[in-house]
Amino acid sequence: MGPRWKGKGSKAKAAAEPMSEIISTLKSSLITSNSKGIISGCSVLLEATLEQSTALNRACFGRVIVTSEKDRQWYEFGLEEAFYLSYTLKCLEIVDHDSNVKTDAELWHYMCSKIKTFPEFFKAYSHLRVKNWVVRPGSQYGVDFVAYRHHPALVHSEYAVLVVSDKDGNSRERLRLWSDLHCTIRLCGGVAKTLLVLHVLGKGSETDSPTSLDEYEVIEQTISRWIPEQNREQNATTKTRDFPTTS
Amino acid sequence: MGPRWKGKGSKAKAAAEPMSEIISTLKSSLITSNSKGIISGCSVLLEATLEQSTALNRACFGRVIVTSEKDRQWYEFGLEEAFYLSYTLKCLEIVDHDSNVKTDAELWHYMCSKIKTFPEFFKAYSHLRVKNWVVRPGSQYGVDFVAYRHHPALVHSEYAVLVVSDKDGNSRERLRLWSDLHCTIRLCGGVAKTLLVLHVLGKGSETDSPTSLDEYEVIEQTISRWIPEQNREQNATTKTRDFPTTS
Numbered sequence: 022m023g024p025r026w027k028g029k030g031s032k033a034k035a036a037a038e039p040m041s042e043i044i045s046t047l048k049s050s051l052i053t054s055n056s057k058g059i060i061s062g063c064s065v066l067l068e069a070t071l072e073q074s075t076a077l078n079r080a081c082f083g084r085v086i087v088t089s090e091k092d093r094q095w096y097e098f099g100l101e102e103a104f105y106l107s108y109t110l111k112c113l114e115i116v117d118h119d120s121n122v123k124t125d126a127e128l129w130h131y132m133c134s135k136i137k138t139f140p141e142f143f144k145a146y147s148h149l150r151v152k153n154w155v156v157r158p159g160s161q162y163g164v165d166f167v168a169y170r171h172h173p174a175l176v177h178s179e180y181a182v183l184v185v186s187d188k189d190g191n192s193r194e195r196l197r198l199w200s201d202l203h204c205t206i207r208l209c210g211g212v213a214k215t216l217l218v219l220h221v222l223g224k225g226s227e228t229d230s231p232t233s234l235d236e237y238e239v240i241e242q243t244i245s246r247w248i249p250e251q252n253r254e255q256n257a258t259t260k261t262r263d264f265p266t267t268s
Numbered sequence: 269m270g271p272r273w274k275g276k277g278s279k280a281k282a283a284a285e286p287m288s289e290i291i292s293t294l295k296s297s298l299i300t301s302n303s304k305g306i307i308s309g310c311s312v313l314l315e316a317t318l319e320q321s322t323a324l325n326r327a328c329f330g331r332v333i334v335t336s337e338k339d340r341q342w343y344e345f346g347l348e349e350a351f352y353l354s355y356t357l358k359c360l361e362i363v364d365h366d367s368n369v370k371t372d373a374e375l376w377h378y379m380c381s382k383i384k385t386f387p388e389f390f391k392a393y394s395h396l397r398v399k400n401w402v403v404r405p406g407s408q409y410g411v412d413f414v415a416y417r418h419h420p421a422l423v424h425s426e427y428a429v430l431v432v433s434d435k436d437g438n439s440r441e442r443l444r445l446w447s448d449l450h451c452t453i454r455l456c457g458g459v460a461k462t463l464l465v466l467h468v469l470g471k472g473s474e475t476d477s478p479t480s481l482d483e484y485e486v487i488e489q490t491i492s493r494w495i496p497e498q499n500r501e502q503n504a505t506t507k508t509r510d511f512p513t514t515s
Contacts, residue, residue: 201410
């Protein structure tokens, strides 16, 4: 299944503005303005200027929160997004409610305390983001993330992403039962996405610091239905349901 | 969501021939002919006469196996179906390959040895069958069973059924993660079924004999999305997306 572009010209538009350049622009914009996000529970908030707002929208980070202030926009980032902007792109400082800037280690510790699976989820998120995929939450489709080839305004999401880890005793994860696998694949087929399972494998070392991220390995696996009729030798020309005849 | 009948007249047809009567007819037919099913791995096979075949089709038990014998029909039953016919309806004897008739206790032991979750699955299956629901495998939709109000030729399946038990350490079951729940509900919505979760709760006693089935309790739970717009006071008349105004 290839990308499903939204309307004519979208493909060309995406090619003319690669996501890598859009991310670079965002990075410069946030660094120049010395942006500071405020950590709050399981999200990070940023009051954005018009320029920042445009850059965030184009790179598809965060979501706008509706406030009563008409001329200012507040953005809310999920923890993976915020940590990616802060730790990976180094373009966003994150402060607590007392305006103290948090170090990488402090942030890491905070996020791991909020979400037990943060190391694996962030590894998966950044694994796709560094390859210039746009990564958004997947709860609408019952998966962890959805991945877009470019901005969601131009293209439909291509992959439904599930994060699976090998943590000891982590039996509460997805796809361990056939019924779950069937359910997930059937849904992915129905919404024209490919199921991408990211196995995030740790090396058994401690996870006290974000440098431990380098020790994770990510194994990618796409899962799809095998349809006999579509996988025959003569498929390209015939699409028949009869047995193929020998000539 | 109510039943979705297939075409005009189906509802009347179903009302004229209640499933309870169809099951009674099947029962008589199988008892009269002293039917014997042959156990084979995870299924039970029955060579059916034309009359039996009609009765099985109408009651929706088993599936026809294609064989080279044109004038004879072989039926294959899943273990729940076979045990229901044998133990609950008492209309099918089941024999092994040496033609020895198996007792209820022997059958129970055999089936539990083949499928670890057989007690819970059979309890769920029979819970619906005794209420005259037609119960078929649900793997196509990533669930354990689907339930029809009447024969699948007359009506679409109404419930997608998941069996959940409280067995110690049974962490490999469905719906423990939000993503799984979202996935399942989204799929059920897409195929116009209601998710029915049957919690089969044991009383902690041994399961060496089928009489232990009486000690299980079944708690039914349907799960569906809550859509604010459809749950407002004024819903029945307005279906508006605006805030309701006070009059």
